[in-house]
Structures are given as C-alpha cells and as structure tokens.
Amino acid sequence: MTGVKDTIETADNMLSAVSNIPATKLFGRSPDGMNTTGHSDMENWYSYVDGIRNPQIKPNLQILLDVIIRGGIAQGEITEEPTSN
Numbered sequence: 001m002t003g004v005k006d007t008i009e010t011a012d013n014m015l016s017a018v019s020n021i022p023a024t025k026l027f028g029r030s031p032d033g034m035n036t037t038g039h040s041d042m043e044n045w046y047s048y049v050d051g052i053r054n055p056q057i058k059p060n061l062q063i064l065l066d067v068i069i070r071g072g073i074a075q076g077e078i079t080e081e082p083t084s085n
Contacts, residue, residue: 020048 016023022041023029072078 021045 012023012027016026019026022045024041025045069078069081073081
C-alpha cells in the first residue's frame with residue numbers, strides 16, 4: 001500500500017483547488033513548505049468570500065429573512081413587518 005499517503009494528499013489538494021478553500025481552512029492543517037505562513041492563502045480566501053458575499057449570499061439571505069418574518073407575522077409572534085433601510 002505504498003503511495004496511499006501521496007494519493008490522499010493529491011486528492012486533498014485537488015478538492016482544495018476546486019472548492020477555492022485553502023487546505024489550511026478545509027482540513028485544519030498548518031501550511032507546509034519552506035518559509036510558508038499561509039497568509040496569502042487566507043488573504044485569497046477572504047477575497048473570494050467577499051466576492052461572492054454580495055452577489056450571491058446577500059440576496060438569498062434577504063429572501064430567507066423575508067420568509068421568517070412573514071411566518072412570524074402569520075403565527076402572531078411578530079406584530080408588524082420591520083422596515084428595511
């Protein structure tokens with residue numbers, strides 16, 4: 001069973017690349033290699049998350065909150081619909 005570790009590491013790296021999640025975040029391991037701090041990986045990750053937050057997450061979150069508020073109003077748990085700013 002030689003090479004199993006290398007195969008798993010390769011699969012981990014491919015999963016990390018496809019998901020755009022750094023291996024340090026995805027697998028909870030420390031950065032490896034010479035002179036590696038993982039700072040650039042995390043900076044790229046936060047830029048990626050920030051890039052999808054507004055066009056994808058924010059509208060979906062608004063729909064979810066609208067459904068929750070309407071459900072609360074229908075059940076009498078919320079007395080009035082809040083105004084959005």
